[in-house]
Amino acid sequence: MYLLIPGRHHLLTDFQFKYLNRLIKCKLEGEIDVYGTPLVPQEIEGVIFAVTSANHLGTKRNPVPFYLRAMIIQEFSNSLDVPAFVYGIDDVGVITDFSEYTVKTIRHSSEGAHALTPENTIVICSTGVKEMYLHHGFKVLPAEWDPATNQFTQPMPWDIVKQIAQAGEWRKNKTILDQMHPASFKIWSLYGVGEKVQHILKDPIIGADGDLTATRDYNVYVKQMDDIAALKYRETAPYIQPGTIGDIGCAVGSWIKMACEDDRLHECDFYGIEVSRHLYDICLQRKHNGEFANPSVFFSQKNAVTSLVFEAGSMNTIHTSSLTHEIESYGSREDLIAFIRNRYHELVPGGVWINRDVVGPENKEETILLWLNEEDGQNDILMPENAGTHELAEYLGKLSTLALFKRFAQDFRQHEGFKLPHEWVNIDGKTYCQLTMQNACEFLFKKDYHDNWLSEMHETFCFWNYNDWKSALEEAGLRLDNLSNTYRNEWIVKNRLEGKVQLMRPCKNNVPLPIPFPVSHMLLMARK
Template identity: 90%
Template structure:
């Protein structure tokens, strides 16, 4: 008879060892399942740990990588009288029958050696997952769960993880020492897992599954990043200093892929940093596929806001693209300032941080008038009820520019508690929206992102202009190179703005004057 223990297994508790040890030595004698029915005494051949979400690491839900979880289990099992087997069960999204997927994965991974059935396996599970195993006919032992009182009577492993996350010196916390099995304590201490978990679980930016936003369509996003990668590299390549080159917010690794093909950089080491689990997985897959010409390419899933992601004073070049506005959007101004300071600390003397991103207009605080075309689409088209991402994009695409602005005013940073200040005014028979130049440009430069509308509505583009950036960089100790520049995307002006919107400046004679469309992007070279 096998004992199957499914779970994430970030650590194992002292209770779990004593419980397993008793089951093995007493051969299930006197044990009752979740229904209170005694089990027939049987010899235990082995314990099988099904480690779920084995393909996840560095997230709030799964902070510990699979290899460390496996090491903990093997160390934990050394004192058991039977062998322990560890199988990784990858997270592949929503599965209606997770036990069947788990059993099949174990059978496949063991090449048929462990074909688990209700006849040869007893499941140990105290969470709601036990109901699914019961439906398959497995007997389930409750472990920490007391079916009589309908409550947990022993600490769950994740309870101990959360306790560690909130503790100061967790290695000397008496409750943790009482509850955490010595094998877990040994591996967590040896590999500094406790400090990493504290860092991840306290992170204000990363979501439960390691993403900034739950509303991003990654298929669309990756295609967009790949499509523009060559242009981004052309713009930044002249300023790259050979040596250690880091790309923070590397997305799918597209910029690094092109940089690896640059003959000037063939002896360089490349380091890609990505906070999103989805994108990090894509980077690893691309490396596995051999898509990078340089073998010295390394990827890590880290948050560059809350700490250094490279060794202090080690980087010759750091590259970021379309990232800093996301830090301001999903974090805070303090997070952005911390990010800038971290980059300063990571650069070697004379090293350069190349930052390509959107930027606000110089006159961002000026109150202006915004003319919006109301004849280029529908004005009273009702929004579909609970639309899909594709359905919402289709609906947005049918709206007039004026109707699109009205929807934008409702959605823009709504979840952050922001209400777009604006009012409608009529001058000489024409209607204008009166608002700040900054908020007008927020609409201008994201109004066409229909495919990722809900995600884009979290993001602010125009919070700082060039001089704001210059001041912030200098305060952190960086020098802004004179080659730094801002520019206006003429393609956007011609294809998305002209004839649809017009910026106007109020005048005393009631005849507003047109304002040229402002800069929208920047390329900053900040040197240490």
């Protein structure tokens, strides 16, 4: 008879060892299942650990990588009288019967050696997952859970993980030391897991599965990133300093891929940092596919806001693109300042941080008038209820520019508690929206992101202008190179703005005068 223990297994507890040791040595004698039924005494042949979410790491839900979890289990099992087997079970999203998927994965991974059935396996599970195994006829032992009182009698492993996250000096915490099995303590200490877990679980920006936003359509996003990768590289390539080169927020690694093909950089080392688990997985797959001409390419899933992601004083070039506005949007101003300071500390003297992103207009505080076309679409259609990404994009695409602005005014940073200050004025029979240049530009430069509307409505583009950036960089100790510049995306002006919107400035004779569309992007070279 086998014992199957499914779970994420970030650590193992002292209780778990004593419980397993008792089951094995006493051959199940006197044990009862979750229904209170006594089990038939019999020999235990082995213990099988099904490590779920094995393909996840560095996230709040799964902070510890699979290889370390497997090491903990092996160390833990050395003192058991029977062999232990470890099988990784990938996270595959929400499926109706994860227990069946787990059993099939173990059979496949073991090449049939462990074909688990209710006749040869007893499951140990104290969470709601047990219901899936009971449905298939498996007997289930309750472990930490008491069926009589419907309560947990012992701390769950994840409870101890959360204690460590809040404990400060966790290695000297008596409660943690009493509950955590020595095998877990050994691996966690040896590899600094506790400190990493504290860092990850306290992160204020990243969600449970390692993403900034849960509303982004990554199929659309990845295509957009690849489509403009060549443009990004052409703009930034002249300023790259050879040596150790990092790309923070590397998305799917497209910028690094092009840099690897640059003859000037063939002896460089490249480090890609990506916080999104989904995009990080794509980077690893592309590396496995041999898509990078330079073998010295390394990817890590980390958050560059709250700490250094490269060694201090190690980087010749750091590249970021379309990232800093996301830090302001999903984090805070303090997070953005911390991000800038971290880049300063990572650069070698003379090193350069190349930052390509959107930027606010110089006159962002000025109150202006915005004319909006009401004849280039529909004005009276209601947004469908509970619309998915594609249904919402289809609806937005039917709206006139005026109607789209009204939708924008309702949605823009609503979840952050922001209400767009604006009012409607009529001058000589024409209606204009009166608002600040900053808020007008927020609309102008994100109004066409229909495919990712819900995600984009969280993001602010125009919070700082060029001079604001210059001041913040200098305060951190960086010097803004004279080659740095702001510019206007003329394609956007021609294809998305002209004929749809017009910026106007009120004049004394009450006749609004058109003003040019402002800059939309910046390319900053910040040197240490």
